[in-house]
Amino acid sequence: MSDSIFEKPSRRSFxxxxxxxxxxxxxxACAGGGSGGSTASGGASAGAKPGIGNNGQMGKGxxxxxxxxxxxxxxxxxxxxxxxxxxxxxxxxxxxNVMQIVYETPLRxxxxxxxxxxxxxxxxxxxxxxxxxxxxxxxxxxxxxxACTAKDVVxxxxxxxxxxxxxxxxxxxxxxxxxAPDDKTVVVKINQKTKNVGNxxxxxxxxxxxxxxxxxxxxxxxLPTEVMDKPLGTGPFTLDKADQTQVVLTLNDKYWGKTYYGxxxxxxxxxxxxxxxxEDGNIKxxxxxxxxxxxxxxxxxxxxxGGKPVGTFLKDKPYYVPGSMPMLLMNTTKKGLDNAxxxxxxxxxxxYADIAETAMSGYxxxxxxxxxxxxxxxxxxxxxxxxxANGWSYDAAAAEKLLTDAGAKKGSDGIYxxxxxxxxxxxxxxxxxxxxxxxxxxxxxxxxxxIGIDCSTNFPQQAETTQAIQGGTFDLAVWYVSGVxxxxxxxxFKDIMSQSEMQPIGKTTFANYGRWKNSEVEAMLTEAxxxxxxxxxxxxxxxxxxxxxxxxxxxxxxxxxxxFYEYNATNFYNWxxxxxxxxxxxxxxxxxxxxxxxxxxxx
Amino acid sequence: xxxxxxxAVSAEQEGPLVPETPQAPGPKAxxxxxxxxFGPRMWVSxxxxxxxxxxxxxxxxxxxxxPDQKVGGLYDAPSPxxxxxxxxxxxxxxxxxxxxxxxxxxxxxxxGTLATLIGVLIGVVAGYIGGWLEEALMGITNIVLAIPAIVxxxxxxxxxxxTDIPFLKGIVGLALVIGITSWPWTARAVRAQASSxxxxxxxxxxxxxxxxxxxxxxxxxLPYLASYIVMAWVLQLASAILAESTLSMLGLGPSGTNSxxxxxxxxxxxxxxxxxxxxxFLPPTIVLTLISFALLYLQSSLDExxxxxxxxxxxxxxxxxxxRRAEAARxxxxxxxxxQEVTA
Numbered sequence: 049m050s051d052s053i054f055e056k057p058s059r060r061s062f063x064x065x066x067x068x069x070x071x072x073x074x075x076x077a078c079a080g081g082g083s084g085g086s087t088a089s090g091g092a093s094a095g096a097k098p099g100i101g102n103n104g105q106m107g108k109g110x111x112x113x114x115x116x117x118x119x120x121x122x123x124x125x126x127x128x129x130x131x132x133x134x135x136x137x138x139x140x141x142x143x144x145n146v147m148q149i150v151y152e153t154p155l156r157x158x159x160x161x162x163x164x165x166x167x168x169x170x171x172x173x174x175x176x177x178x179x180x181x182x183x184x185x186x187x188x189x190x191x192x193x194x195a196c197t198a199k200d201v202v203x204x205x206x207x208x209x210x211x212x213x214x215x216x217x218x219x220x221x222x223x224x225x226x227x228a229p230d231d232k233t234v235v236v237k238i239n240q241k242t243k244n245v246g247n248x249x250x251x252x253x254x255x256x257x258x259x260x261x262x263x264x265x266x267x268x269x270x271l272p273t274e275v276m277d278k279p280l281g282t283g284p285f286t287l288d289k290a291d292q293t294q295v296v297l298t299l300n301d302k303y304w305g306k307t308y309y310g311x312x313x314x315x316x317x318x319x320x321x322x323x324x325x326x327e328d329g330n331i332k333x334x335x336x337x338x339x340x341x342x343x344x345x346x347x348x349x350x351x352x353x354g355g356k357p358v359g360t361f362l363k364d365k366p367y368y369v370p371g372s373m374p375m376l377l378m379n380t381t382k383k384g385l386d387n388a389x390x391x392x393x394x395x396x397x398x399x400y401a402d403i404a405e406t407a408m409s410g411y412x413x414x415x416x417x418x419x420x421x422x423x424x425x426x427x428x429x430x431x432x433x434x435x436x437a438n439g440w441s442y443d444a445a446a447a448e449k450l451l452t453d454a455g456a457k458k459g460s461d462g463i464y465x466x467x468x469x470x471x472x473x474x475x476x477x478x479x480x481x482x483x484x485x486x487x488x489x490x491x492x493x494x495x496x497x498x499i500g501i502d503c504s505t506n507f508p509q510q511a512e513t514t515q516a517i518q519g520g521t522f523d524l525a526v527w528y529v530s531g532v533x534x535x536x537x538x539x540x541f542k543d544i545m546s547q548s549e550m551q552p553i554g555k556t557t558f559a560n561y562g563r564w565k566n567s568e569v570e571a572m573l574t575e576a577x578x579x580x581x582x583x584x585x586x587x588x589x590x591x592x593x594x595x596x597x598x599x600x601x602x603x604x605x606x607x608x609x610x611x612f613y614e615y616n617a618t619n620f621y622n623w624x625x626x627x628x629x630x631x632x633x634x635x636x637x638x639x640x641x642x643x644x645x646x647x648x649x650x651x
Numbered sequence: 652x653x654x655x656x657x658x659a660v661s662a663e664q665e666g667p668l669v670p671e672t673p674q675a676p677g678p679k680a681x682x683x684x685x686x687x688x689f690g691p692r693m694w695v696s697x698x699x700x701x702x703x704x705x706x707x708x709x710x711x712x713x714x715x716x717x718p719d720q721k722v723g724g725l726y727d728a729p730s731p732x733x734x735x736x737x738x739x740x741x742x743x744x745x746x747x748x749x750x751x752x753x754x755x756x757x758x759x760x761x762x763g764t765l766a767t768l769i770g771v772l773i774g775v776v777a778g779y780i781g782g783w784l785e786e787a788l789m790g791i792t793n794i795v796l797a798i799p800a801i802v803x804x805x806x807x808x809x810x811x812x813x814t815d816i817p818f819l820k821g822i823v824g825l826a827l828v829i830g831i832t833s834w835p836w837t838a839r840a841v842r843a844q845a846s847s848x849x850x851x852x853x854x855x856x857x858x859x860x861x862x863x864x865x866x867x868x869x870x871x872x873l874p875y876l877a878s879y880i881v882m883a884w885v886l887q888l889a890s891a892i893l894a895e896s897t898l899s900m901l902g903l904g905p906s907g908t909n910s911x912x913x914x915x916x917x918x919x920x921x922x923x924x925x926x927x928x929x930x931x932f933l934p935p936t937i938v939l940t941l942i943s944f945a946l947l948y949l950q951s952s953l954d955e956x957x958x959x960x961x962x963x964x965x966x967x968x969x970x971x972x973x974x975r976r977a978e979a980a981r982x983x984x985x986x987x988x989x990x991q992e993v994t995a
Contacts, residue, residue: 327925346922347725406725406741409921480902483920487739493907494719504820505906506812 099615099623099646101357102349107336107618109650115619116648117317121329122342122612123147123635124322127292131279133256134207134214134263134272140295140320142279144215144254147635149297149318149643150191151256151281154182154201154234155249156640159371159532159610160632162425164249168196168257168282169234177243177578180252182234189304190259191286196304198228203260205251210268219251243578246535253534253637257282284643285318295320309644314620334358336618342611342635344484346409357617361625361633366404366411369633370423371610372531373415374485375544375602376492380564381553382523383469388599389454390471390501394524395603396440397447397499398492403606407487412606417441418593419544420537421607428582429537429589438597447499464500472502474523477516480507485526488605492526517561520553527561529602531610538576541592544602545569564601611635620646692952699945703938707753716743718750718909725921726928736930738914739921748934750909755892755942758822758829758910762891765830767884770837771876777838778845779872780864789842796835803832804894808903821905822895829894837883841876848875878957882950889946896939911935 100106109115123146128139133151135142141149148156154169164172169182188196205226208216222244224237238248259280266274279287282304285297297318306312321338323329330345332338334356345351348367351358360367378385378394385391395417404412416422417439422430440446456466464471476493478485489505496503503524508516516522530539543559547570551557572595576588613633615623624631624642631641716722716733723737730736735744777788807828811819818824848854849872857871873880892911898904899912900919918924918932 327922330922330925347926350926402721402741406721406739409725486902486920487917490907491740507902508809508812 097621097649098628099625100359100617100621101352102359102363103352103355103357105352105355105357105617106621106649107357107616109648110336110619111650114319115650116315117319118313118315118340118620118643118646119332119338120147120318120320120340121323121333121338124295124320127322128290128295130275130277131287131290132272132274132276133258133279133281134211135274136272139290141283141285141297142276145636147643148256148283148637148640149285150279150283150287151258152283152640153253153256153637155253156638157250157253157534157636158425158632158638159369159634160424160629162428162534163638164253164534165638167253168201169252172249172252174245174580176580177238177245178240179238180236180245180248182236182252184232184234185304185308187304188282189302190280190282191300191302192280193302194259194261195231196257196259196282197231198234199231200260201234201257202226202228203264204258205255207258207263207271211271214272216251216255219248219255222248222251244535244538245580246538246577250533250535250539284313288317293322295322305644309641311644313643314646314648333614333616336616338616339618339620340613340615340623342613344409344612345614348409348614358614359617359623359625360614361629363626366408366413366607368411368609368612370413370421370532370607372528372608373419373421373540373604374488374526374606374608375529376605377517377522377525377527377562377602378600379520379523379525380562380601381520382474384466384471385474385523387454387466389450390456390466391600391603392440393447393450393454393499394496394501395600396443396450397501398495398603398605399442400605401442402491402495403488407484407491408606408608409484411609414441415604415606417597417603419540419596419604420589420593421532423607425532426537429586431586431590431593434590434594435597438594440597440600440603442495444495444499451500458500462500463502470502471500472496474501474503476503476505476524476526477513477522478505478507478526479510479513481510482507489526492524492605518556518558520551520555520557520561520563522561525561526605537589538573541576541589541596542573545592545596546573560601562601564599566595566599569595609633611639613639617649619649621649622647690952690955692948693956696945696948696952699941700949703752703942703945704756706749706938707756710749711746711753714746714749716746718742718747720746726923726926726931728928729930735934736928738931739917739923744914744930744934747909747914748911748938751911751914751935752938752942754822754909755895755911755939758826758895759888759892759942761823761826762829762833762895763884763888765827766833766887766891767837767880769831770834770883770887771841771873771880773834773838774841775845775868775872775876778842778847779849779868781846781849785842785846789839792835792838792842795832796839800832800894801897804828804898805901805903807832808898812903812906822908822910825895825898825905826891829891829898833887833890833894837887840883841880844876844879845872848872851875878953882953882957885946885950885953889943889950892942892946893939911939 097106123140129137130139131142132138133142133144138144140146142151153167155172156165156167158165166185168185168188170185171183173181175181182201184198190196205216205219208214208219211217222239222242224239226234226236228234236248238245262280284300284303284305286300288296288298290296299312299316301312303312321332326343329338329341329343333341334351348358348360361369376398378391380386400415404410404414413423416435418430418435420426420430422432451464451466454466456464456471459465459470476489478489480486486507493503493505513525517525517527529543530536533539545564545566546559547566549557549559550563553563572588572592576585576592579585579588611634613635617623622628622645624633630645632638719742721741722733722743723741725739725741727733727737733743733745735748738744738747773788773792777785808825811824811828814820854867854871857867895910896912896915899910900915902916904910904913904916914935915932923931
């Protein structure tokens with residue numbers, strides 16, 4: 049879970065080193081240094097410039113060596129090991145599905161509108177659920193000047209057939225073939241058993257196009273392990289240098305998209321300083337020594353209230369556009385939790401507002417009783433009326449009534465007993481160090497105890513948690529499911545409700561961790577995945593979501609942004625925000641658009 | 652049976668050197684406890700401990716907010732209603748602080764007492780009995796001493812957290828873990844003292860009069876170590892409280908309970924330092940510091956009480972005590988002379 053910022057090992061190992069008092073004193077000293085280092089960057093009157101700080105402020109621009117550089121952070125945490133995009137430990141920006149600076153994808157996803165935007169392919173056409181046809185942009189070249197053609201696209205995806213250990217390998221469970229009839233056309237034949245168009249498109253928005261000239265020279269089994277220090281991609285920047293302190297990228301003046309984007313990016317360099325911890329980055333960001341970053345900042349509004357030209361996409365809470373929904377998973381094989389009424393009572397007992405306000409620092413909107421995100425790309429499928437009529441919201445009394453209606457009686461210890469089963473003690477797990485989730489768990493456990501369900505928290509290491517969840521040995525767990533992408537909400541329904549991947553307790557599965565059993569859901573999932581138009585999809589999702597609300601195999605506890613998008617208008621303006629929404633608040637996918645549109649404040 | 656603490660007290664009183672003279676009740680008859688000559692350090696440390704105990708045990712009865720009652724948002728700044736503001740859960744920091752201090756003190760008492768008991772048992776047995784048993788016990792002690800306690804603590808508390816036994820999951824469980832890992836230095840120090848006591852004459856007397864080993868240990872050895880054990884116990888209390896805080900701050904504390912370390916854990920996790928919420932991390936830090944400081948100060952002032960050579964005090968008092976001693980010596984000499992005259 050790369051977006052939970054707290055599990056960065058450096059910080060935890062730091063904590064382990066320090067004693068209690070020593071630790072707090074050292075940190076207090078850090079804070080002192082931090083506030084001293086934050087030079088005032090706000091103050092200049094902003095005029096009518098778009099895309100500046102939430103307080104209407106912007107800086108005067110940086111002078112010196114970094115005046116023409118975009119400073120970005122939050123993606124690379126250790127020394128860069130390799131820039132091989134097929135490596136699971138590839139450094140930014142060669143890592144999978146990050147900002148398209150060096151490598152680009154055929155298509156790009158827009159989290160705000162749900163549209164699939166052009167990438168290296170100018171357009172795509174669907175033939176029902178049979179095939180996808182991509183038409184390449186004009187004059188695409190790699191940064192060394194050689195042409196990038198449809199053959200490179202096909203080559204890049206077919207690497208997945210050569211080595212099952214790389215990301216793109218799973219593309220071949222969704223597609224039967226990919227062909228390049230000419231240099232500008234790519235035809236993907238969709239697997240007719242699964243007919244999963246959404247997932248095929250998702251793969252086309254997430255997997256980079258790589259140069260055949262470079263990768264054909266690597267042995268199949270070496271594909272993910274080959275060390276590369278000079279990545280060759282189609283993107284607007286090339287790698288200049290990388291060490292344990294920073295990654296520096298230089299503008300490629302001959303970038304193929306110069307005409308397509310209406311000019312080159314205004315910055316000559318992109319620099320990603322590598323920080324030891326989140327806090328180091330946050331302090332630099334506040335001081336205007338970073339222009340944009342993807343990091344969790346507790347109470348970010350304090351920055352613009354303090355006069356810094358800091359901005360987020362949304363100008364009011366929750367400030368970030370929701371992109372994922374951590375779920376409370378319930379193991380339906382455990383006594384008590386096998387009863388849908390108990391599960392619904394649990395969903396009704398949780399104080400979602402507390403979680404949003406405190407654990408999530410206010411960055412979550414009110415949670416809806418649905419597996420569909422009610423905002424952004426998925427909002428068109430969300431059935432607000434049915435959610436209101438048959439869903440739940442926090443109400444401790446209603447939760448207790450659900451239990452008593454089901455025949456539960458309160459025992460002398462204040463815990464309900466249903467059909468001879470005491471409701472609890474249930475152990476609620478999530479990985480240690482995933483702080484916002486840990487805090488959410490504490491609130492959930494307290495909420496459940498308050499209505500008479502015995503629950504306590506436990507935060508094992510991530511590997512242990514993953515094992516318990518995939519093996520079905522947990523009671524309750526907070527865990528993630530698919531975030532917003534072209535394959536959701538279908539993928540999320542599959543994650544929670546799929547019957548086809550059901551495994552007995554102790555055997556690893558990758559969907560339906562709660563082992564919830566149902567005979568009708570599989571047909572509904574197939575119907576939803578194969579629906580071609582929005583009306584048919586909506587009808588299918590309505591049925592799935594209604595079943596979900598009746599059975600409650602899991603419940604969303606908060607919405608998280610897909611990426612924390614926050615900028616500091618010290619050196620650049622025209623950042624995308626809700627009033628200036630020419631690009632979505634993303635780094636990956638269609639988020640690359642802002643790279644070409646931001647403007648320098650000085651000069 | 653003599654007892655070292657009573658002999659310490661008697662040394663303080665300066666009384667028993669002088670045979671009681673019934674006709675001379677001093678003009679100001681001081682109550683026994685006044686003559687303990689605790690000294691200012693002792694009073695300061697006792698005052699601090701008392702203040703912390705009041706905060707921990709009486710405070711919650713008077714304070715209007717419960718530690719698990721959400722009274723505000725994430726890190727609300729201190730205000731007249733909530734003088735220490737709110738923490739990351741929106742709970743009143745002072746309410747949480749009082750509950751935390753209570754739990755930390757209870758934990759320290761349990762763990763410190765357990766560690767002292769184990770250490771004294773092993774130390775006394777090894778020191779008094781000696782021989783192969785001493786070698787074996789001290790071997791074990793040295794091995795345990797060589798293993799870094801924090802590693803053991805982390806490993807055991809991690810597995811404690813995932814047990815299903817509710818008793819072990821709370822602060823009692825954590826206290827047990829700390830108690831059974833922190834006894835070795837006490838055992839070593841007590842053994843040294845015990846082996847010195849074992850060579851004294853009164854032990855031979857006890858042996859000759861047919862006392863059993865157990866009886867000798869309890870009635871003839873332990874009393875001589877009592878002052879040392881009390882001081883070791885105070886140190887164990889302080890280190891147990893710190894150990895608990897360290898574990899809790901690392902996120903290995905008992906789930907759902909308040910403790911000073913837990914407060915620091917959440918404050919660090921929610922970047923209280925970065926957002927300037929000093930009220931979330933300073934109070935537990937200060938209370939922790941005060942607790943350890945007060946206990947260490949108490950320990951060093953107890954040392955003065957038990958060991959007259961270290962005693963400090965007002966010059967006037969010292970001079971008066973010296974005068975009393977001289978007077979006592981003079982009277983003793985007179986008596987002896989008198990007796991000699993009588994016998995002569």
